[in-house]
Amino acid sequence: MTLMTKFLGASAALALSAGAALADPALIFDLGGKFDKSFNESAFNGAQRWAEETGGSFGEFEITSDAQREQAIRQFAEAGNNPIVMAGFSWATPLATVAADYPDTKFAIIDMVVDMPNVRSVVFNEHEGSYLVGMLAAMSSETGTVGFIGGMDIPLIRKFACGYAQGVLAVNPDATIIANMTGTTPAAWNDPVKGSELTLAQISQGADVVYAAAGGTGVGVLQTAADQDILSIGVDANQNYLHPGQVLTSMLKRVDNAVYEAFTAGADLETGFNVMGVANGGVGYAMDENNASLVSAEMAASVDAAAAEISSGALVVHDYMSDESCPALSF
Amino acid sequence: MDLLSLLDPSILGGTMRLATPLLLACLAGLFSERAGIFDIGLEGKMLVAAFLAGAFASTSGSVWVGLLAAIMGSLMLSGVHGLASITFRGNQLISGVAINFFASGLTVVAAQSWFGQGGRTPQLSGPARFEPIIFPGALTKLREIAQANLPMKVYSQVFSGHALIVYVALILVPVTWWILYRTRFGLRLRAVGENPAAVDTAGISVVRLRFSAVFICGILCGVAGAYLSTALQAGFVREMTAGRGYIALAALIFAKWRPWYAMAACLLFGYLQALALRPDILQKAIGLSVKVQLLDALPYIMTVVILAGFIGKAIPPRAGGEPYVKER
Numbered sequence: 001m002t003l004m005t006k007f008l009g010a011s012a013a014l015a016l017s018a019g020a021a022l023a024d025p026a027l028i029f030d031l032g033g034k035f036d037k038s039f040n041e042s043a044f045n046g047a048q049r050w051a052e053e054t055g056g057s058f059g060e061f062e063i064t065s066d067a068q069r070e071q072a073i074r075q076f077a078e079a080g081n082n083p084i085v086m087a088g089f090s091w092a093t094p095l096a097t098v099a100a101d102y103p104d105t106k107f108a109i110i111d112m113v114v115d116m117p118n119v120r121s122v123v124f125n126e127h128e129g130s131y132l133v134g135m136l137a138a139m140s141s142e143t144g145t146v147g148f149i150g151g152m153d154i155p156l157i158r159k160f161a162c163g164y165a166q167g168v169l170a171v172n173p174d175a176t177i178i179a180n181m182t183g184t185t186p187a188a189w190n191d192p193v194k195g196s197e198l199t200l201a202q203i204s205q206g207a208d209v210v211y212a213a214a215g216g217t218g219v220g221v222l223q224t225a226a227d228q229d230i231l232s233i234g235v236d237a238n239q240n241y242l243h244p245g246q247v248l249t250s251m252l253k254r255v256d257n258a259v260y261e262a263f264t265a266g267a268d269l270e271t272g273f274n275v276m277g278v279a280n281g282g283v284g285y286a287m288d289e290n291n292a293s294l295v296s297a298e299m300a301a302s303v304d305a306a307a308a309e310i311s312s313g314a315l316v317v318h319d320y321m322s323d324e325s326c327p328a329l330s331f
Numbered sequence: 332m333d334l335l336s337l338l339d340p341s342i343l344g345g346t347m348r349l350a351t352p353l354l355l356a357c358l359a360g361l362f363s364e365r366a367g368i369f370d371i372g373l374e375g376k377m378l379v380a381a382f383l384a385g386a387f388a389s390t391s392g393s394v395w396v397g398l399l400a401a402i403m404g405s406l407m408l409s410g411v412h413g414l415a416s417i418t419f420r421g422n423q424l425i426s427g428v429a430i431n432f433f434a435s436g437l438t439v440v441a442a443q444s445w446f447g448q449g450g451r452t453p454q455l456s457g458p459a460r461f462e463p464i465i466f467p468g469a470l471t472k473l474r475e476i477a478q479a480n481l482p483m484k485v486y487s488q489v490f491s492g493h494a495l496i497v498y499v500a501l502i503l504v505p506v507t508w509w510i511l512y513r514t515r516f517g518l519r520l521r522a523v524g525e526n527p528a529a530v531d532t533a534g535i536s537v538v539r540l541r542f543s544a545v546f547i548c549g550i551l552c553g554v555a556g557a558y559l560s561t562a563l564q565a566g567f568v569r570e571m572t573a574g575r576g577y578i579a580l581a582a583l584i585f586a587k588w589r590p591w592y593a594m595a596a597c598l599l600f601g602y603l604q605a606l607a608l609r610p611d612i613l614q615k616a617i618g619l620s621v622k623v624q625l626l627d628a629l630p631y632i633m634t635v636v637i638l639a640g641f642i643g644k645a646i647p648p649r650a651g652g653e654p655y656v657k658e659r
Contacts, residue, residue, distance in 0.1 A: 033569070035448040064439065180608070184624055191573050192564050194608070197345055201608045203473040204341040216451070216568050223454070223565050228473055242454075 025050075025263045026059035026081035028072050030088030032189060032215050034062050039215065039255060042237040043087040043110065046256030050263040058263065066186075070094040077102040083120075083269045085262050086110070087255060089156060095119065106269040108262040110255055111156065113273065122258045122274045126156070127163030128310050129251045129283030130211070131317045132303050133233050134167020136249055136285065137209040138175055139299045140231055145176040147202035149195060149221050151214035152188040153181035153331075155321050160213040160235075160251075162326035163317050169328050170306070178202050179329055182217050192220025199224040199232075209233065209248060222247060231294065240290040248294050250286040257282065279311040337616045340481070341473075342605045344488035348563060350601025351497045352377070352555045352572075356579035357586070357593045358500075358507050359551035365511065365588060366544030367524035367650040371427030372412055373552055374576025375434030380405040380556025382438040385452035385567030386445060388459040394561050397459070402553030408434070409549030417541050420654030431576075439569045452560070452567040461562035464498070466491035494562035496554060501594075503551075508590040520544055524648035527655040537655045581634035587645045600630045 027047045029040040040062075047058055059081050061072050073094055076084045083106035086095065092112040099107055099116040106118055113121040137146045148164055150157040165177045180198045182188035195217035199210055203225075210225050211233040212218035218235060219242075225232035226243035234240065234250035241247075258276060262269055276282020285303065287295060309315035320326050356373045363370040380401035388397030408430050415426040439450035446452055463471070469491035470476045476487050511517040519540055523530045527537045559575075560567040582600055586592035606613060607626035614620045637645055 033443070033448075033450050037448075062443075064436070178611070180610075181623075183627070187570060187573055190569050190571065192568055193349075193559065193571065193573070196564065197349065197605070197608050200345065200473065201341070204477060205611060206477070208474070219451075219454075219566075219568065220564060230474075 023267055024056065024058055024081050025266065026061075026076040026079075026084045027259060027263075028076070028084070028086040028091070029060070029062045030086075030090060031063060031066070031186065032088075034060070036216060037239060037242070038218065038234075038236040039253070040087055042253065042255040043085070043259045045237075046259030047085075047263060049256065050260050054264075056263075066090070070098055073098045073107075074101075077105050082106055082267045083108055083262055083265070085259050087259070088112075089154075106267060106271065108258075108269060110258055116271075118271055120262065120269055120271045120274055122262075122276060124253050124255075124282050125275060125277030125317075125319070126213075126251070126253060126283060127159050127166075127317045127319050128278045129253060129285065130160045130163030130213075131167035131170070131310070132278070132283075132285045132307055133211060133249055133251045134164040135171050135303050135306060136167075136295060136299060137164070137211060137231075137233060138168040138171035139302075140248055140294065141172075141175070141209050143206045143208045144172060144174060145178065145206035145208065147199070147205075147207035147210040148177060148179040149198050149202070149210060149212045149214055149217070150179070150181040151183075151217055152186060153184050155324065157181065157213055158326065158331060159320040160211075161331075162320040162329055164211055165326065165328035166317055167306075171302075176206070177329055178205055178207055179331065182214055189215035189217060191217050192223070195220035196224040200228070203228055203230060211235070211251070213251070234286070238286040238288065240286055240288055244290040245293060247291060249291055252284045252286050254282050254284075277310070278307050333616050335616075336612055337606070339609075339612055340484040340488040341476075342602070342609055342612065343485070344492070345605030345608065346598060346602040347489060347493055347497055348601075349604045350597045351493075351500045352558055352563070352575050353579045353582055353600055354500045354504070354594060354597040355496075355551050355555035355558065356576055357582045357597050358503055358590065359548040359555065360580055360583045361507065361511075361586075361588060361590060361593055362520070362544045362551070363548035364583065364651055365524045365648055366520050366541050367527060367648055367653065367655070368412070368416055368541055368545055368548075369423045369427065369652045370412065370545075370548060371424055371580070372408065372430030372434075372576075373427075373548075373579055374572050374574070375427075375431035376405045376408045376549060376552035377556040377559065377576050378431075378434040378438055378570070378572045379408060380553040381560040381571055382442060382452070382556075382567045384557035385455065385560035386442065388455055388561050389446075389453045389566070392457075392459050394455075394459055394461055394557075397561055398554070398557045401557035402550050405553030405556060406546060406549040409545045409552075413542050413545040416654060417538055417545070420656065423652055423654075435570060438567070442567060442569075450569045455561060455565045459561070460565055461494035461496060461558070463492045463494055494558065496558040496562055499554070500558075504590050504594045511590065516543075521648075523655075524650055527650050531655070531657065541655075578630050581630055584645050584647075585634055585637050587643075588648065603629045 085108040089112040108120040209231045212221035213235045226246040231248040383404040384397040384401035387400035415421040416423040469487040582596040585596040
């Protein structure tokens with residue numbers, strides 16, 4: 001009997017808290033963690049911006065293992081949070097399972113497509129942003145050799161590499177591009193030791209600009225590049241400040257905008273497929289006081305011209321994920 | 332075909348750096364297992380040590396404080412392992428696995444609540460890191476090294492430019508050999524791993540010997556972990572040991588529990604890791620492209636081959652894994 005009362009009490013408490021949290025949006029981070037100086041932190045900044053502008057509050061959760069994914073989504077959905085935004089391609093499978101159980105809740109997933117009536121799938125044209133930083137890399141390189149270090153070897157990361165290679169070759173058709181992946185398991189997102197060794201290996205092959213699209217591994221890449229006096233390119237968030245004057249630029253992926261828009265739309269979130277590219281400010285390259293001395297006005301002008309061409313459709317950057325092949329780079 | 336390029340100085344330099352944590356962990360395991368205590372928990376001890384080194388080095392600004400904290404933390408876990416498997420005669424493998432799980436979770440949670448940077452410690456710089464030791468006249472920048480002649484390349488990349496711990500690890504190999512084979516303590520340590528009853532009969536405390544072996548193991552794991560976060564890298568990140576503790580165990584079996592062979596095995600495994608980073612050189616050397624994944628898997632494949640008995644038999648210490656009970 002006492003057990004029964006406890007259960008009833010617990011469910012009553014849950015119902016109450018659900019009422020209190022009604023229509024608060026929620027954000028769930030991926031394994032990299034909220035303050036990864038990159039992807040997740042960018043998502044958090046978007047949510048924070050929304051909270052500051054509207055004075056609202058939002059639910060948030062950092063998972064610590066893959067097993068928590070489905071449970072995390074369910075918990076927020078049960079609590080009445082709406083919309084629920086999750087950052088990262090790994091959420092696709094659990095979301096596809098859960099979304100149908102909560103038809104009245106709106107979900108948004110970043111970096112992956114889940115075809116459900118109540119899900120908004122936000123994908124970024126990373127190849128376009130990578131193309132732009134690739135151009136900058138080629139213009140800054142003195143040796144004509146540039147490097148790319150990816151995290152886990154998945155099509156999404158190859159998409160980065162492929163766009164980058166196309167940008168490099170557009171500026172310097174004779175350039176050499178060295179592309180390495182850190183690994184084939186999720187551990188590859190958090191192996192700065194290997195990232196740093198890969199950077200050293202690329203430098204000894206002549207690379208003098210290295211682009212890291214590798215999550216936490218990128219910290220090691222940027223560190224080593226700075227130690228060795230070569231330039232590096234950050235990813236997702238603006239990482240120029242990590243080593244001022246030694247990070248050429250960062251490929252910005254405006255995950256913060258995606259989260260901000262979803263939160264602003266609230267329960268009226270438009271579902272379906274949402275592409276964020278150069279044209280609508282979803283991707284780009286970072287300029288601030290830390291890299292002002294590295295990017296000259298001419299360099300910025302020619303990159304901006306290319307960006308305008310991409311926006312107008314005059315220039316099409318090949319997307320690796322469209323046909324699993326890359327004209328500019330072989331893996 | 333250009334097999335000589337496999338000995339490129341940059342790869343050999345990478346070998347030195349990547350073999351060091353393996354070597355320290357392998358020697359740690361050697362002491363412990365030679366005394367009859369299997370230690371799966373090398374990985375977890377290194378991880379906790381890496382975290383404490385990163386955390387204390389960044390808060391105190393001194394890498395030595397970090398190193399001390401790393402050794403302390405690792406020693407504490409060693410104490411737990413010893414308590415579980417020596418005093419309470421528990422299963423050594425389970426205790427080791429528990430330590431690994433504990434370390435993997437605790438480090439991230441502690442780092443998150445301490446620094447709030449997603450389970451990592453702040454970036455270290457200056458005196459909070461082990462700076463590379465530059466030999467007189469050696470070059471430091473890879474771009475200058477690329478222009479230099481071969482002896483200069485070897486001197487600058489293979490011998491010079493490593494953190495203090497790299498040289499310490501190499502010195503520890505003859506020291507370990509000397510302790511194990513030339514001192515009374517070493518003789519007793521080996522005996523307690525083969526036949527603890529005989530040692531007990533001679534009036535020597537099995538428990539004390541095993542505990543000292545486990546504590547030596549803890550100190551070495553602490554140094555290995557500190558090396559990862561304060562020398563090889565500038566800070567701790569989640570799961571940064573990335574399986575190095577297990578590769579060290581594989582190296583230990585490969586070396587058949589002997590110090591000099593352990594060094595050879597660790598250098599070999601370090602070399603394979605360094606080579607996996609340079610597929611271009613491998614392709615130039617043997618004329619065909621090899622999948623990086625295959626190179627990454629080689630240490631494990633080789634260990635399986637050894638265990639299957641193809642290259643001589645690897646016989647572990649006879650009393651290994653068994654708690655010592657005075658009377659049955």
